[in-house]
Amino acid sequence: MKLSDPWRSTASRLGRLRAAGARQAAAWNERMLAEDADETRRGTRWGRSTLAALPAVVAIGALGSALAGGALAAGFNVTHQPFTLTSNGVAGDGFGLIVNTPALGGPDGKTRTDTGMTRVGFSEARLAGLCGVVHQSFAGLPYSLLLTAGQEVKGGSDGGFTPDIAAKNLYLQATGLQSRGATRLENTVIGQSADQVEVAGEPLAGAQPGGFGLGSAGGKGGASISLRGLDARAHAAEIAGSMELPGLNLRVVPGSAKSC
Structure with missing residues (x-):
């Protein structure tokens, strides 16, 4: 079946736009990497990087739409791949953990x-x-979406910590969870039936x-946990209640960042 002239013209324009977008994305990436290499701080280039960062901007917009007075009530996941979440420490009440095999979509x-x-x-x-x-790519180029809130997270620290972020009904789905220091469990049954x-x-x-x-051994407040230096390889983070995020910052950087 042949395309009519108007449709052929539209398809041709779309093809040219895609090609131009890929060229601009490549040029943006080269500029960003070169400027990062000279260790000169120039701030985040939202205007110049809009095309290459479009998927990340959409992600930021989705999270931003859930923000109200510093409180976040949202689910956060990345299709087909895990992301990392780190903190200087976590203390929680009403704590529970199970092993499961959730449904995961693959690249195919x-x-x-x-x-x-x-x-x-x-x-x-x-x-x-x-x-x-979060590591993503667009037009074949890698970039990282960084989300930070509260105090600076310092890798390798296993000392004491002072929480500055509060969350209600927080859930993580992860292939790996570890701490860098002592972990304290209270009022807890290890080996409880998952259900x-x-x-x-x-x-x-x-x-x-x-x-x-x-899970909990019973009593007021349920099980509690305190751990230092949380490092999670997560596939989903869900906030069924709310999360207070002081100093929330979302930014996009070129390449595959290892930390914030």
């Missing part, structure tokens, strides 16, 4: 349920700073009877 468009993960929930959580790093673990009065998603769980 197929959904798989053969990846074991931990699902962690807090009815009340207090974090000492937050750093989130019996509850956070904020509800079972954790994906819980299976007989599966591994870490």
Whole structure:
């Protein structure tokens, strides 16, 4: 079937726009990398980097639309790949953890349920700073979306911490969770059946009877945890309640950033 002249003309214009976009994205990336190399701080170039950063801007807009007076109530996930979340420390009440195998979409468009993960929930959580790093690409070029809030997150620190971020009904789905210092658990049953673990009065998603769980031994407030130097390789972060984020900052940088 042949395209009519108007449709052929439109398709031709779209093709030229795509090609021009790829060239501009490549040029932007080269400029950014060159300017970063000379260690001169010039600020974030939103005007000049709009084309290459478009997917990240959309992500920022989606998060920004959920912001009201510094409170965030949203779900955050990245298709097909994990992202990193780090903090100087986390203290939480109403804590629960299970092992599950959630549905994950792959690059081929197929959904798989053969990846074991931990699902962690807090009815009340207090974090000492937050750093989130998401790696994405556009027009074949890598870039990183950095989300920071609260105090500066210092990698490698295992000392004491003072929380400055508050969250209610916070959930993480992760393939890896670790701390750099001492972890304290209170009022906790290790090895509880996953379907019996509850956070904020509800079972954790994906819980299976007989599966591994870490939940409350009963009593007021439920299980509690305090850990220093959280480092999570997460596939989803969900805030079913709200999160107070002082000094929230979202920015895009070229390349694959390792930290904020």
